[in-house]
Each structure stands twice: as structure tokens, then as C-alpha cells.
Amino acid sequence: MEKSFFKKRTINEIRDLNNYRTYTQRNLVEKIDNLDPDLDALEIRTIITPHKFFLNPKTGKYTLTGEQASRKCFKHGDLIPLSHPMTKNDCYYSCEIPLQIRARDFSKNSRHFKGKKEEDINYIGYSCSPQWGDRIRRVFPFVFIDQGVELFSYDENVVHGESLDIEDLEIQCYADAARVRREGADAIVSVPSRTKKHPRYRFKLLHTPILRSQSNLSTVLSLKPTEIRDEETGDIKQGRTLHDRYNIRYTYEDDKEGSEVITIYPQIVTAYLGIIKHENNKHNLTPIDMNPFALPSKQRAEFYKKLGNNILIYDPTLESKDKLRKPHLDEKSILLARGIWKFEHDNFAYWSPERDGKLKDYWSI
Numbered sequence: 521m522e523k524s525f526f527k528k529r530t531i532n533e534i535r536d537l538n539n540y541r542t543y544t545q546r547n548l549v550e551k552i553d554n555l556d557p558d559l560d561a562l563e564i565r566t567i568i569t570p571h572k573f574f575l576n577p578k579t580g581k582y583t584l585t586g587e588q589a590s591r592k593c594f595k596h597g598d599l600i601p602l603s604h605p606m607t608k609n610d611c612y613y614s615c616e617i618p619l620q621i622r623a624r625d626f627s628k629n630s631r632h633f634k635g636k637k638e639e640d641i642n643y644i645g646y647s648c649s650p651q652w653g654d655r656i657r658r659v660f661p662f663v664f665i666d667q668g669v670e671l672f673s674y675d676e677n678v679v680h681g682e683s684l685d686i687e688d689l690e691i692q693c694y695a696d697a698a699r700v701r702r703e704g705a706d707a708i709v710s711v712p713s714r715t716k717k718h719p720r721y722r723f724k725l726l727h728t729p730i731l732r733s734q735s736n737l738s739t740v741l742s743l744k745p746t747e748i749r750d751e752e753t754g755d756i757k758q759g760r761t762l763h764d765r766y767n768i769r770y771t772y773e774d775d776k777e778g779s780e781v782i783t784i785y786p787q788i789v790t791a792y793l794g795i796i797k798h799e800n801n802k803h804n805l806t807p808i809d810m811n812p813f814a815l816p817s818k819q820r821a822e823f824y825k826k827l828g829n830n831i832l833i834y835d836p837t838l839e840s841k842d843k844l845r846k847p848h849l850d851e852k853s854i855l856l857a858r859g860i861w862k863f864e865h866d867n868f869a870y871w872s873p874e875r876d877g878k879l880k881d882y883w884s885i
Contacts, residue, residue: 521715521716523714523715528846531832534832535832537560539563540560541565542562542565542566544566545639548566548638548858549638552826557826563833563844564832564833564834568854569851569854570593573596585838587837594661594848597642597644597850597853597854599643599646600632600645600857604621605738608650608735611735611737612735619870626646628861641854641857642854642857643857644661644853644854644857645659645660648660648741650738652738656744656780656781657781658743658782661849662856663852664784665786665789666821666824666856668785668793668813669789669790669793669816670786670883671712671789672794673880675712677883693730693731701732701733701735702733703735704729704742705731706728708722708724708725709791709795711723723746723747723787723791725745725792726742726744727739727740729810730806732806739810740810740812743784743812745785745788792811792812792813814860814869817870817872818877818882819867819868821882828846828847831846833846
């Protein structure tokens, strides 16, 4: 049972709105953006998940259901690889911050978007691949970033911003400042659950950029969550979500990439925003300057809300009579990527406090 703050319209509630249909993916983003969130609904009768994910590898036929294809797409879908420096030494001498790297890679002139039609853009997120430290690729699904901001808004508006254990961060910073400058701080964070009567998630966020340093870029590209264990028993405390802990990702037989990735879940985004808030209160802008997340503008937040409250997908693989469902995670992510293509990075994938206001005000109680 989700907490009321996160409730979205049901399928029947969406059907009761002024319902429009579309049979093409052309201008789909604009159609969604133009919906009146209180009055309109859009029924999408075209397949957003790329057809290749419906292929059953055992039979060689396109027989997978919409749900199966979406799960496959969300794990193996296209990603925008960030053009960050490839070595730790190159990061040290780079003058760029993550925002500048994303702005370049998300621009219409980038190789990822240039010359493409809207319906040909199927990115589910972006990634970074540090060639130092653990050398594990980090994957940032677009939809999880928006969910993380929504969770942060809940924490700020409902439980009054307790998403960060401040003492551990301060002790870590001042106890070994030299190491923190090289590798970042270890922050113990506490993030609320979206489920009723569920305890908060408590985990550690490694390589958090806190102190000004030439190593900040390499630090944040290595950002990593890890579980907290009891010092006496070694048991895992209430840490990350079960979906995160047991996210098994199989690669294709001919895939050169290893199976291990670090997926950036909403709780990680929420925790980092809590760190930004905490450090801003001390006039430390390092965490926000090195922010690795493509935070949504107000326009994108409204677009994301419509994906949960105003959109239905016609899915012929469903057994229900009307064959209608709400968008899956991969479909939401793809539509958010197309929004970046349509409205451009600065208008859609960049949070400007002066233009957009506070992130916590994107959602109200």
C-alpha cells in the first residue's frame, strides 16, 4: 500500500477524463505536454518499447508480453554514455562539472540526438564508466531521477527533511579531511519508504564530494551506495530496496559488457539531495556544483506527473477486455528522453532555482 502522497490516478479514473487517442509516436511528447492535468487523458495506441525487446530468444519469435519486453528494455535499453574524462588523472585536470558534460551530451547537436526523429529516440537513461576504483558502470534511469525528487519532496513536506544523518557526514569530513578531498566523504543516509508502515531505508553513500578539490569530478563519477552491517552480528540493516539488492541483470551472449552495473535508484537521488540541502545551509556549494543527476525542471516535473496520472497504454498482450494499462518504467524513461530532445537540456533536464523554484515545491501535500 503506497502512502497517499504517492498515489496516482487509477486506470478507471484516467478513463473518466476527456480521453484522446493517438496512433503514432510522432509529436507524442508535445501531445503529452499539452494535456490539461486536471481534465485530459491520452490513450497511446502505438508501441513505445522497441520491438527488439519482444523477441523471445528461445523461439526466435516476437512472443514476449508487453510487461516482459518492458523489463528487458529497462535492463538492456539504450543509454547515453557521458563523455567524461576517461582516467582519474584527466578528471583531475578537467575544468568541467557534471552539468556541463550532460549539457553537451544531451544537446540536439550531440551524436545521440542529431539527425534523429522523435520516434527513433529510445534512451532509458545515461551512464558513466569510471576507469578507476571499482571500474563499474553507473546507470542513471531517467524515471528514477524524477521519482527521487518526488521522494525528496515527500521527505521535506511530510517528514520534515530527515533524509541525512548529519553527524556521520561532519565527523567523516573533519576527521580525515585529506582523504575526503581525494575520495569524497562517506555519508550515512536515511531515506523514507513510499510504502505505508515500512521503515526508512538506511545505507551509506560513498565518494560524496563535500570539500573543494581537483578530485571532485573523479569522486562523484564513483558515487556508490553500500549497505550498513551490524558491527556485532554482521547482519545487513534495513538498507536499500529489495528491487535494488536483488536486481539481477543478465547480459546477452554476444554482449561484451560485464553483467555488473550500479543502478542509481530513487533513494540515492533523494539522499544526495538531502546532502545538498545540508551543505547549502553551511554555504558549501560543492555537492550542488558536482551534482551527477539530471534534475528535472518544473516543466519536466509536470510532464512526469502526467505520465502517472493522464496516460494510458493500449497493450494487445494484456488479458483484460479493454487492454489498457499505465506506462511501464521503460516507457516513462523513453518519453522523458524524448522530452529532452524536444525541449532541450536547459529547459527539461536542468533545475534552475530562479526559474523553477524549490524542488520540494514540485509536489504538495
